[in-house]
Amino acid sequence: MGKLLSALRGRWAGVYRRSSIQLILSLTFTAAAVAGMVFLGMTLFLRFSSVTNTQMAQTSQRILSQVNLNLDAYLRGMMRVSDTAYYQVIKDADLQREGISQELELLYQSNRDHLVSIAVFTEEGKLEAAAPLGRLKPGVTPQTEGWFSAARERMENLHFSTPHVQDLFVDPDHRYRWVVSLSRQVELTRGGAVEKGVLxxxxxxxxxxxxxxxxxxxxxxxxxxxxxxxxxIIYHPRQQLIYARLLEENNQAAAGYPDGSHDETFRGQRRQVTVKTVGYTGWKLVGVAPVENLWDNYGELLLFFLFVVLFSIYLLVFVNLRLSAWITAPVKKLDRAVKELEAGAEQVDLDVGGPYEVEHLSRSIQSMISTQRHLMDDIIQQEKQKRRSELDVLQSQINPHFLYNTLDSVIWMTENGRTGDAVRMLTSLARLFRISLSRGSSLIPIADELEHARHYLTIQQMRYKNKFSASISAGDGVERLYTIKLIVQPILENAIYHGMDFADGDGEIAVRACREGEDVVIRVSDNGPGMPQEVVERLLDPAGEYAAPGAKGSGIGLRNVHLRIQLTFGSRYGLTIQSEPDAGTTVYIRLPALGEEEARRERREQL
Amino acid sequence: MSLRERALKWGLTLLALGVLLLLLILLIRFPRRGRQKPPLLEMTVIPRAEGSSPGVYLRQGMEQAAADLNVELRFLLPASPGDGEEQRQLLHWEVENGAAAVLLFPADRGALAEEVERAGPAVLVTLETDMTGEGAGGYIGVDNAALGREVAQAALNGTRQGETVLLIHSVPGDNGITERLLAAEALLLSQGRRTEHLAFGAGEPPEALSERLEQDGTVKAVLVFESAALEQVSDWLALLETPPLLYGAGSTAGVAAGLERGSITAAVAQNDFSVGYLAVEQAACLARRKTPADRGELTFFTVRKENLYDPEYQKLLFPVTR
Incomplete structure (x- = not known):
């Protein structure tokens, strides 16, 4: 039993988990309502049937009482006939002098509808007088009959016999009639003497x-x-069938019942039996109502009740489905919204409405998602900022070799009396540092960035003894636009190290800044040896390998510039490299065209 | 139309149908168990002859069953008593006209066998004479041979070996009455009684019987095997000063009167009311393709003047008449 309950509980839990909230609500509402309705209906019906049974029993008792009254009146009428015969005919007559047959005949005739015969017998059983038949059958001995001896035994009382065939008198028509004999002891007067007799x-x-x-x-x-x-049995509507043993009746048991209603089962049939004793005689009226028939009386009602219950269940299912759909609609809407969020949707309507709890839940989820997004944005921003800062720091660090070589060149020039050149180199170096610092700002005018590139090129040209020539130019108004700083110098560094190292005075580096729509493009081109396409692709690939260790210009600077631009302005900006072996290299730096106002805003955002 | 709208439409349609059904239930009155009477069944009864069968009590049983089972009885009486050929014609006519159920008191198996077979088991039930072997649907009655032996047994008590017992052959032909006679004769002969047959039908003048009884005075007992003839013989013997003992089969008021006055020494009786009731019941069940209730076998009992008014015999011999 425990296992069964456990299994059922487990199965229910499974169903519960798999089912929607609407289904569970519908099922539980319906089950609860049906259970309540069936319970209430059964209670009412049983109460009704109980009351009906009681009423039926009371009705039977009332009817039996009425029949009892009628029967009692009838029997009293018969007793009056007997009294009349005795007190008005027999008692006053001296049988020695007068006969009483005529008077009995008259009495019989006046009650012939209810009588078969009236007869007076002597104590020895000799027929004294009788009506309407007056001759005893040969061999008949009345004194041995039950009614005779009963009358003798009850001197003052009347005796009612059980039904029997009247077999006393010769009937030329051979009629054998069933009668109930009413007998009493009487006093007969014969010649002045009183003797006993039976009426x-x-x-x-x-x-x-x-x-x-x-x-x-x-x-x-x-x-x-x-x-x-x-x-x-004295009377039964199917008496002859019972006598012929084609039918059975529970008459023996009924005789033992006290007055009132009783339930009995007879030959597999449940019956309501009502008993009423007929006064004086001890007879019992028995009313029988098969219980199945009692049910039949309100079977129609039962059927109607059953249909109403079924219809109500159907109605409940229908209403509950609609009701639960209405109740669970906000929850389901919220569920859908959360699923959309899980699927990655950016904009989801979480305003689901509904009752307080659901609305609170939706607001909480909305708030949670908003907070989560802000946090994520912050984290991303912080990460970007961190990365950019790292790159900025990295970019702003002056290659120590460059510094050493520059200073070494200054010393050398000073020693050789080229003070002017030394001053020019030191001046460019100083300007280079000043622009690198830019008072801590990462965004500087393009004019400064180009100025920075110019000083760098000046230094490098002096160091490389004018192996190459350089030109820097800008389109109209471009110099007033802003850029992140130190993005041209690493490219120039790469161009010099890789393209100009082997030049022999014919190297050319050109820096050109121009505007293309909403963008600014700074083009850095050289006529160096160029590089194969795979090297070009590797240079800007974040996962690509760097140049071989020990080689001049590992490409890190180029990639850093690319990353800085993309981290600052987005992925559509950055570097593009065009290069072919023996055809030189051109690096395009694409930036948004930021005016002073935009640059100021950008600085604030970076902070 | 969206899925939800369609579901709503179906739901509302079903709801409307349910309401309609509820209203119909309020209007319809359902039949109640046990109150429905079966359709009226017309049942034809073909006795052997008027006054011979069925007796009053048997007819009462038939009428009681007819009232209980919603059957209308129609009696077709042959003009000639015990005429098998006329019975055959009546049966033929009934079968031809599609009689639903027929109760037949066969006068002669030979004359009726073919027609009984044609009538089929669903239509015909016989009384007194068992013709289920010839194709009748049922037989209601006692074992005729056993009843005949019971009559003979009663006669054995009143006669001595070598004495003559006159067997009244009141219903000629191959039938249940003749079976009784033959069984009784066999028992009497086996017990050393001499037997003689005398053809004497009910309603016939008693001259032949009178002649035989006055012939040599050797007839010690007379045996009659059906009620009508037994009543008649009883009435006639009552007039004689020294009548032979009379034994027979029957349970009519006339037989009871004969027993009372002593003109019948003993009678083997069956409950005619039961026979009539059961016959109609079985025929109705066959016609309605139902299985009749098992009522057990019909029995018979020997009644004499001494036990005629025993309470149990009263109930069986004298139907309650109001």
Whole structure:
């Protein structure tokens, strides 16, 4: 049992997990409502059926009481006939002098609908008088009959026999009639002497039948029968079938029931039996109503009730589905929005409405997502800033070799009396440093950047003894635009180291800044030996290898410039290299065209 | 139309249908169990002859069953008593006209066999004479041979070996009454009684019987195997000063009267009311293609003057009449 419950619980948990909130709500609402409705309905129905059964029993009892009254009146009528025969005919007559047959005949005729015969017997069983038949059958001995001895035993009382065939008198028509005998002991006067005798009044069966038949007990197959105190059937609507043993009746048990309603099961049939004792005789009226028929009486109601329940269940399912859909709509909308977020959507409508809890939940999720996004943006920004700072720092560091070589050149020039050249070199170096610092600003006018490149080229030209020539130019208004600093110098450094090292006075480096729409392009070209395409591709590839260690200009500077530009302005900006072996190299630096105002804003954002 | 709108439309349609059904249920009255009577069944009864069968009590049983089972009984009486050929014609006519159910008291198996077979088991039930072997759907009655032996047994008690017992052959032909007679004769002969047959039908003048009884005075007992003839013989013997003992089969009021006055020494009786009731019940069940209730076998009992009014015998011999 425990395992079964556990299995059921597990299965329910599985279903619960797999099902939608709407389905669970619908199911639980419906189940709870159906259970309540069935419970209430069953309670009402059982109460109703109980009340109906009680009412049926009360109805049966009322009907039986009425039948009892009628039967009692009928029996009292028969008793009055007996009283009349005794007190007005027999008691006043001296049988030695007068006969009483005529008076009995008159009495019979006035009650012939209810009587079969009236007869007076002596104590020895000799027929004294009788009506309407007056001759005893040969061999008949009345004194041995039950009704005779019962009358003798109950001197003051009347005795009612069980039904029997009247077999006393010779009937030329050979009629054998069933009668109930009413007998009493009487005093006969003969020649002044009083002797005992028995008065017999045989009642016609029809009178009892008239009272008991067609009694409607309120049940389609209900009926009423009459038994004596011993359970012997006196009247039954299907009496002959019972006598022929084609039908059975629970009459013996019914005789033992006290007055009132009882439930019994007889031959597999449940019946409601109502019993009422007929006063004086000890007979019992028994009303029988098969329980199935009681149910039949409100079977229609049961069917109707059943349909109403089923219809209500259907209605509940329908309403609950709609109701749960309405209740769960905000939750489902929220669920969809969260799924969209999980799928990577940027803009999701989290304003789902609904009740307080759901709305609070949606606001919380919205707030959480907003916070998360801000945090992520901050982190990204910080990372970018960090990276840019690192690159800026790296970029701003002067190659010690460059510094050493420059200073060494200054010393050499000074020693050789070329003071003017030394001054020019030192002046360019000083300007170079001043522009490199730029008071800490990373964005400088393009004019300064070009100036920085010019001083760098001046120094390098002096160092390389004018192996190459250089020109720097800018389009109209370009110099007023802004750029991140120190982006031209690393390219020039690469051009000098890789392109001019072997030049013999014919090397050329050209720097040209011009505007292309919303962009500024600084083109740095040289007529050096150039490089193959794979080297070009490797130079700007963040995952690509650097130049061989020990070689002049590893390419790190070039890549740093590219990364700095992209980190600052986005991926559509940066470097583009065009180069072919023996055809020189041109590096394009693409930047946004930032005016003074934009540069100021950019600086603030970087801070 | 979206899925949701379609579902809503279906739901509302079903809702409307449900409401409609609810209203219909409020209007319809459902049939109640046990109250429905089966359709009326017309049942034809073909007795052997008027006054011979069915007896009053048997007819009461038939009428009771007819009332219980919603059957209308129609009696077709042959003009000539015990005429198998006329019965055959009546049966033929009924079958030709599509009779739903027929109860037949066969007068002669030979004359009726072909027609009984044609009628088929779903239509025909016989009484007194078992013709299920010839194709009848059922037979309601006692074991005729056993009943005949019971009558003979009663006669054995009243006669001595070598004495003559006159067997009244009241219904000629191959039938249940003749079976009784033959079984009784066999038992009597085996017990050393002499037997004689006398053809004497109900309603016939008793001259032949009178002649035989007055012939030599050797007839010690007379055996009659059906009610009508038994009543008649009983009435006639009651007039004689020294009548032979009379034994027979029957349970009519006339037989009871004969027992009371002593003109019948003993009668083997069956409950005619049961026979009539069961016959109609079985025929109705066959016609309605239903299985009849198992009521057990019909029995018979020997009644004498001494036990005629025993309470149990009263109930079986004298139907309650109002």
């Amino acid at each position: 017999l009044v045989d009642m016609n069966y029809g009178g009892i039948e008239q009272i008991c038949k067609d009694v409607d007990l309120g049940s389609s197959q209900g009926y009423l029968y009459l038994v004596d105190g011993e359970g012997e």
